[in-house]
Amino acid sequence: MGFKTGNFPPVDPATFLRKPLRERLKALSLHWVEYGFGSPKMIPTIYVVKVLFLHVLAGTALATSTSGTAPFWDVAGWWNQPIVYQKLVLWTVFLETAGLAGSWGPIAGKFKPMTGGILFWARPGTIRLRPWTWVPFTRGDRRTGFDVLLYLAFLGSLLAAIVLPGVKSASLSEALPANTSGLIRPALLIAPIALYVLNGLRDKIVFLAARGEQYLPALVFFAALPFVDMIIAAKLLLCVVWIGAGVSKFGLHFTNVVPPMVSNSPCIPAKWIKRLHYRDFPRDIRPSKVATFMAHVGGTTVEIVTPLVLLFSTNHWLTLAGVVLMVVFHLFIFSTFPLAVPLEWNVLFGYLSVFLFLGFPAGQGYGVGDMSSPWLTAGIVAALVFFPVLGNLRPDLVSFLPSMRQYAGNWASALWVFAPGAEEKLNTLKHRPTKNQVDQLQAMGYPPEIAEITMQQTIAWRSMHSQGRGLFSVLLKNIPDLDRRTVREAEFGCNSLIGFNFGDGHLHDISLVNAVQSRIGFAPGEWIVVWVESQPIHRKVQHYQVIDAALGVIERGTWNVADAVNEQPWLPNGPIPLTVTWARDQAAPKHERMVG
Known part of the structure; x- marks a missing residue:
């Protein structure tokens, strides 16, 4: 595989397409085992450059320069600043909503143009999909000028909250007296929250693309909770996402996800490693014991056990080990370039692991038991697990994203x-x-x-x-x-x-x-x-x-x-x-x- 040339299946194009479907499936799936999509190295390089410059560098530069913290190149000066954390979350939401993050580019089937998102959702007449037929004022499947206005207003409200300076917070000053950057003004988050909901009721495409099941609760926490409660609630949110994804991997589907995902990884060039994930290539390409181990030890177990350790651990070294494990976990997913290409999401979650659990350890007043009210804790947990529970029992009612089945292989x-x-x-x-x-x-x-x-x-x-x-x-x-x-x-x-x-x-x-x-x-x-x-x-x-x-x-x-x-x-x-x-x-x- 070269930088500009890929590994095309070894077939004769003139005759291959005349073969029976099952013969074509066999040839192409066997080729996938060793090469995945066979994309030239230029393709993943484009993604890495996009994430590095558009998400990481542009995001941190924008967040730090508008917050009065250390400049973006001084990572030690801003990594644990709450307002930078808030703005990086909002910047990720902005990129997702614009169509410049997940489901972007050739790996997601966008060749020319590489961007979907805003090219569709800022255009009247394109297809709109309402989530529920019973919601009033949502009839029809045509995007109107009003839908475009809602969408653009959402993008604008996110940018406003990002670029405007923070304000002092009494709860933040009480917890961190030396902090001078403050937090995002809560009033600036009202519009994004409302527009998240309104866009979602009119069009589930925009809501799911903006990853509303994960980021909308975070925005509500930013706007409504005092600082310590906000941090603990964010930890609960992160752990529900991880544990929900882990639970969804129970069953028979997920083992089948790992081999083709590993085969498609440009970071694993050795064919023998890819073949290890199949029983007996080329005769039997069902998942091997290695794939089962990777799926349910490296995947399911890590996603369930490690978040619980992080949530309750008061030991610095144990917490550090858990954070390192989750960062490596997200880097591994990033390295495989899955077909939905949720790269920005994985980068952000790696950062959130460090910020929340090392920046604000449970043993220093940021544990689950330190929330201001046990009723608040119970209410937040109940709200966060509602859709994952419902979605796993009745998947016909809930998208697999709010169901927290991101990589489970159990997809509609x-x-x-x-x-x-x-x-x-x-x-x-x-x-x-x-x-x-x-x-x-x-x-x-x-x-x-x-x-x-x-x-x-x-x-x-x-x-x-x-x-x-x-x-x-x-x-x-x-x-x-x-x-x-x-x-x-x-x-x-x-x-x-x-x-x-x-x-x-x-x-x-x-x-x-x-x-x-x-x-x-x-x-x-x-x-x-x-x-x-x-x-x-x-x-x-x-x-x-x-x-x-x-x-x-x-x-x-x-x-x-x-x-x-x-x-x-x-x-x-x-x-x-x-x-x-x-x-x-x-x-x-x-x-x-x-x-x-």
């Missing part, structure tokens, strides 16, 4: 299937600032066959995860002419339609399909979607839907997760067992129901 997911030529209809979508990804690649100079194979690597990536085997099984059992159709990974396709995706299938469910269909009008059978909900923590099955864009949901059913994880990505034994629980037209032959 989908595959899109287009009849020959039908995908091009998406390029007629009005007000869309992008084209289909395969067309973006061709606009960058990729030959058509190379662009197509590049995009098919994403469906091979999906097949290496548990839900991918189920989704492909549904396709194989329901679409007889599948080999001549175009199959797309919905997470990537969704990115080109709404400007964001973070692995959340709720952003490309029936609501998005209906929004696109109302604008384009696919004929029956031209655009088929197989969509699956996350697995509830107390169930053994996942529920899928088959959606025809022209007809709506035409089939529902389930599969056992154990059956999915036990198969190879390319399904050499055929589709896994499926249970059809409902079909739109029981009398019609399944082929007629599907392709019209």
